[in-house]
Amino acid sequence: MSHVAVLGAGSWGTAFAKVLGDAGRDVTIWSRRETVAAGIRETGRNPHYFPDVRLPERVTATADAGKAIAGAEIVVLAVPSQTLRGNLADWRPFLESDATLVSLMKGIELGTTKRMSEVVIEAANVPADRVVVVSGPNLAPEIAAGQPAATVAAGIDLRRATLVQDAITTPYMRPYTNDDVVGAELGGAVKNVIALAYGIAEAMGLGDNIKATLITRGLAETARLGVALGADPLTFAGLSGLGDLVGTCHSPYSRNRTFGERLGRGETVEQAQAAVGQTAEGVKSCLAIRDLARKNNVEMPITEQVERVCHEGADPREALTILMTRTTKAE
Incomplete structure (x- = not known):
């Protein structure tokens, strides 16, 4: 070679x-x-x-x-x-x-x-x-x-x-x-956004129940978008789906989780960016992922709220309240 x-x-x-x-x-x-x-x-x-x-x-x-x-x-x-x-x-x-x-x-x-x-x-x-x-x-x-x-x-x-x-x-x-290129790429992109939410929850002192919920419901909205774009649903149960999501949410090495923690402690996006010093892909991608979901009529509530926190100045506690008080439905 x-x-x-x-x-x-x-x-x-x-x-x-x-x-x-x-x-x-x-x-x-x-x-x-x-x-x-x-x-x-x-x-x-x-x-x-x-x-x-x-x-x-x-x-x-x-x-x-x-x-x-x-x-x-x-x-x-x-x-x-x-x-x-x-x-x-x-x-x-x-x-x-x-x-x-x-x-x-x-x-x-x-x-x-x-x-x-x-x-x-x-x-x-x-x-x-x-x-x-x-x-x-x-x-x-x-x-x-x-x-x-x-x-x-x-x-x-x-x-x-x-x-x-x-x-x-x-x-x-x-x-x-x-x-399954579509599934592999979407799993890798959306997990960064979910890891931001996970980091915010960690910094707010929230428990393991809600953090597990963010991972599982984050995976659900990733799979919904993937299926709408032609991905194999099974891909999201694999390394590039669940594996990458768990690793990025759980690890202190994760830039996106670390960035989310700073947002959860009340820092601005600019302050968090200066402190992290490296690209947290989810901060920019959440905008594009939100637009992609809307274009394909896919509901992605966690992504929507992360976008509001990162780009509209929404308070993370308000974003959590919106997520928790959405209309109930079947899983």
Whole structure:
């Protein structure tokens, strides 16, 4: 296999590059900051993310996207979801004609309400069968530390999904293949929004009953949207559905849960963003997910209230009251 390009030197991009290197692949990480790229080349560590984690010798880095992408059989996209389209416009000329494009992003594009694979297809002008989505309970700090994890490589072309599966199989990473791209992506996007709600509940001192309710009812509204868009309902019971949702809600490593906790303590979105310092995808995606749900006449009450808290200044306690006093119905 020729080398793999990982475009994005954030926490997940760096951890994923480590997995690829440990699986025996030659990897070039692209970083928009030369200081980060130089740190990886010179010390074998990302100086901004996981400075204590030694990357495999097969992993190097550059701030030159063309250099990173040239000749890559697999190109991994690991940038914030709302920047993907603009970045791909710059990267498209460097892509090999049959490269497999792997999306690590878990979001919905603002304005278009498109899933990340749909953005890749449009912006890179590639057929859908060249895109593979990786999703699951993949908290980057644990994976960077070599803690055991599992994930899903979803693609409509099983050969390409298997190619990615083989490229990331290590003693600590167990990937499964799936052909339900829609379900895998929606599970990964909506769980960030539910994790915001979970974090808010945690900070408010609410009990395990309501937190379990947020997970289960959050999964229900995710599945409703997925089915409306053609996903397999069983996908939401798997790693990219329930698995990712539980991991993101439960873990203190979760940026979205942490962000929600700050909102639950009364901080503004701006204050929480400054404190967290990394992208909490659910904050922006809740707008797009709400719009996607309305477009498809799908009821998503938790998502609606998270959007109100994040973007309309609603008090979290008021949002909880609205959720708890909705008209009763059958489960």
